[in-house]
Amino acid sequence: MLLSHSYWPEHSPPQRRWSSLTREFQTAGWEVDVVTPVAHYPNGRRDLPRREAGYAFTTQTGPHGERIRRVPYLRHMGRSAVARLIDQLYSAIMSVPSGLAGPKPDAIIATAPSLPTLAAGFVLSRLRRVPLIVEMRDAWPDLARDARLVQGRVKSLAEHAVEFVQHRADLVITVTEGFAETLRDRGVRNVATVSNGLDLRAVPFLEPPALERDGFHALYLGNHGKSQKLDIAIRASALLGEGFHLTLVGQGTTRPQLVKLARELNAPVTFFPSVHGSAVLEKYRDADTCIVSLRDDWKSFETTIPSKTYEVLAVGRHVTAIVRGEAKRIILDAKGGDVVAANPEAVAELWRELARDRSRLAAGQSGREWVQKHADYAELANQYMSKIASLVGRDAVTRLGDEVS
Numbered sequence: 001m002l003l004s005h006s007y008w009p010e011h012s013p014p015q016r017r018w019s020s021l022t023r024e025f026q027t028a029g030w031e032v033d034v035v036t037p038v039a040h041y042p043n044g045r046r047d048l049p050r051r052e053a054g055y056a057f058t059t060q061t062g063p064h065g066e067r068i069r070r071v072p073y074l075r076h077m078g079r080s081a082v083a084r085l086i087d088q089l090y091s092a093i094m095s096v097p098s099g100l101a102g103p104k105p106d107a108i109i110a111t112a113p114s115l116p117t118l119a120a121g122f123v124l125s126r127l128r129r130v131p132l133i134v135e136m137r138d139a140w141p142d143l144a145r146d147a148r149l150v151q152g153r154v155k156s157l158a159e160h161a162v163e164f165v166q167h168r169a170d171l172v173i174t175v176t177e178g179f180a181e182t183l184r185d186r187g188v189r190n191v192a193t194v195s196n197g198l199d200l201r202a203v204p205f206l207e208p209p210a211l212e213r214d215g216f217h218a219l220y221l222g223n224h225g226k227s228q229k230l231d232i233a234i235r236a237s238a239l240l241g242e243g244f245h246l247t248l249v250g251q252g253t254t255r256p257q258l259v260k261l262a263r264e265l266n267a268p269v270t271f272f273p274s275v276h277g278s279a280v281l282e283k284y285r286d287a288d289t290c291i292v293s294l295r296d297d298w299k300s301f302e303t304t305i306p307s308k309t310y311e312v313l314a315v316g317r318h319v320t321a322i323v324r325g326e327a328k329r330i331i332l333d334a335k336g337g338d339v340v341a342a343n344p345e346a347v348a349e350l351w352r353e354l355a356r357d358r359s360r361l362a363a364g365q366s367g368r369e370w371v372q373k374h375a376d377y378a379e380l381a382n383q384y385m386s387k388i389a390s391l392v393g394r395d396a397v398t399r400l401g402d403e404v405s
Helices: 013-027 081-101 115-128 142-147 152-168 177-185 231-240 255-265 278-286 299-303 308-315 325-334 344-356 366-374 377-404
Strands: 033-037 059-061 067-071 108-111 132-136 171-174 191-193 216-221 244-249 269-272 289-293 318-322 337-339
Touching: 013 377, 033 081, 067 081, 081 115, 108 115, 115 132, 115 152, 132 152, 171 177, 171 377, 177 191, 177 299, 177 325, 216 231, 216 278, 216 344, 231 244, 231 255, 231 289, 231 344, 244 278, 255 269, 278 308, 289 308, 299 325, 308 318, 308 325, 308 366, 318 325, 318 344, 325 337, 325 366
Parallel strands: 033 067, 108 132, 132 171, 171 191, 216 244, 216 289, 244 269, 289 318, 318 337
Antiparallel strands: 059 067
16 A cells, blocks of 8 residues: 555656556556545646546546545645645545555555655554555655754654654665665664666657757756755856756746746746656757756755656756765766756856867766666566565564464
8 A cells, every 4th residue: 555645647756656666566466555635736726637636535546557545635825835734634634544444455655755644654554554664755854954844843843753653664765875874874774775766668868969059958857946946057047148048847936036036137048837748858859958956055965866867867868967965976877967066157167168069968878778777667666566575574474473472
């Protein structure tokens, strides 16, 4: 049983990860029950037809044959962090009776960063007496401390709640080895890593940008939030001016401020809403380099890898990597682009150099080969199933021993 605050038919990081993993699980003969709210991401309301978004407390058949148990949500404005938290808390509470209604699972997976989902998973695992697997797709509670999302007593309560569940889970899955080591150092038992990735079969390799072209085009595609610090790219484009162009595609809490900044600086920037499917590939085709960015003043980001990293490497586009730690290591190991300091002048200078020597934009096959080896969901799913099977086997032996004694 998977508990997630977002799933198909939405377009979100947990949806992309778990739609791919679920497909592989089902193909291997595993049955997957997904407990998730009626589809309402990212705007806090149901924008899809009801037959796709689902009805509260009803069951759908997912695209891979999985059972999807829908729970209700609270309509809210998508940009309000407090409203999102209340919505997630309400849906998590409603997940408990929904999770009790179906067949007893062999294990329960609760995926963060929706913290109420972790609590619901803990409660359900105790009520159904099955192992709990906690998946930490972000470095919680470290990220909350860096972002100052909560402070004072509330901050302490949130941190203790996350750590309480982490220490009592039967298995904790992280998406980076660095955060796995951090949790082991804190005494969390049975920690393993199954990284983020992509379905390589669905991602084509693109021809490199032309050696001769009027203008230089940089692309960022993804979330526009505090974590990405996209003002650096906008300021870099303003320093370069004519002959350079930056395209920002996506949504996020800081998008209005970024639009305002670009206007004030008269920067050569174009904003687009989120795109999906073939429209994503068209954006990649038009780009000379693609930006992967995380701010450098949050310690938790030393063990964080932007999920778009794998996609950019797979399509073969040059990466302008404004990252450090584990993400920096991946870009260098994959020979996928250039790592640059998190300041506008450094980014602008790199883009000048690339515009002068466009042969450097031909990233080659090395990035795709790295993804095939380390981040293809077909292989990642095998890793995940192996860890779950091992856990369920140990748990079954333990329960049998208790009954005999």
